[in-house]
Amino acid sequence: MRIRRAVAGLSTLVAAAVLTACSAGGTADVRLAAETPKSTSDITTAPATTTPAKPVMAAGVPCTITATACVSLSGKQAWLLDEGKIVYGPVKIMPGKKGSTTPLGTWHVLYKEKMHLSREFDNAPMPNSVFFYNGVAFHEGSLAKYSNGCVHLSAPASLKFFSSLSKGDEVQVVR
Template identity: 35%
Template sequence: MGDIRRRSAVALGITGLVAPLTIALGAAPAQAAGSCTTQAGPYQKQVEKFLGRPVDGRQSAADCTAIRAFQNKHGITPNIGYAGPVTWGVMDLMNKQKAVGNNPNRDGKCPTNKGRIACVNLTLQLSWIQDGSRLVYGPVPVRTGRDKYETRTGLKKIYWRHKDHVSSVYHVPMPYSQFFDGGQAFHSVGVSMWNPPGSHGCVNMTKTAAKKYWSLLRVNDDVFVYGRKPGT
C-alpha cells in the first residue's frame, strides 16, 4: 500500500515551488524593463500607509522605491512600483493575518473534537496545529493553490511523509512533504509565502514551519482545510 501511495503522489506531481507568473495589473502603466513608474496607483494611499510612507496619494521617487522593494521581496510582477490591486491585495492579506493574533480558530470552524489536527484557513492563508481547543503551533502564513489548482477543502488525513521528496513533474524539491489529499501536501519552499499567484495545490510553508509540522505530525493525523483563497 505504501508503494501504491508513493506512486500516486509522485504521478500527480503536485508542488508549490513554481516560477511566479506575471500578474496583469489592469490599469498599470506600461514601463520599460527596470524602470520605475511615476504614476499613482488606485491603492496609492493604502500602500503608502502600509509602508509607513507619507500618505498623500501622490507617487514620489521614494514611494516607488519602497513599493518596488516590497514587490521584489514577494515576487510581485510587474515590479515597477505601481500601487495596483495585486500589491495592495498582498498587503491587505498581511494585515488580516496579523489581526488574527494567537487565536486562529476564533470562528470555531476547525474541529476541536479530533485531538491533534492541522488546520488550513484558505481565506486567510494561515495554518496551525491544535489539540482539541489548545493551540499547539502557529498560526503561520502559508501559500496554497492558485486558481484552477485550488487546495481541496474538507477533512483529510496525512497518508504519506517523505522528508526529501522531489516532484517528478516540476523537478523541484519539496522538503518535509506530508501528503494529505491526492498528492497535495504540506512542504517547504524557497519563495515568499505571499508570492502570487500560489501553488499547484500544495500548502507551501517556510522551512522553519515545515520542519515544525514534520516534528509534530504523524501518518493518520487529521488535516482540515476550509475557506476560499482570494482570487480563486
C-alpha cells in the first residue's frame, strides 16, 4: 500500500515537472508538484484587516477629538474644543424636553444668526443662534427649564459659542 502511494506520488511529480517544462518551452525552472498548491484552499494569505479604527476620545469630555463643540445631555454640559483639547467649558446647558429632545449624533454647523426670531414659537428671541441641525441651535436661553430641542446656554456662554463656531464645524451631542 505504501509503495503504491509512493509510486503514484512520484508519477504525479514527474508529470507535473514535464508539463511545467513543456508549457514554459523547456527553458523555465521546473517546479515540483509538491511546491505547487493543489487548490485555492491550500493557498494561505494574511487575513484582511477591515476593523475600523476606534475613535480617539478627547481628554475630559465624552466626545472625540474631531468635535469642535461637545454636548453631554445627561451631564447638562457643553465644551468647545480645538484639536481635541478643551478651550472653553464645561458650561451648563439645558437640552430639549421629553417629546422635543435634542438630537443625538454628530452634526455640523449649518449657519449662525446673531438674533434669530423663532417663527415656530411666536417670534421668540434666540440670541446668538448657532444652528447645527434643522431647527436646532445653541442659543441664549433659560437654564432653569428644558428647551424645545435647542441647547440653551447662558448669555456669556452663548456669545462664546457664537463667536467661536463657524459653518461646517463638527458638533457632537451625546447622551
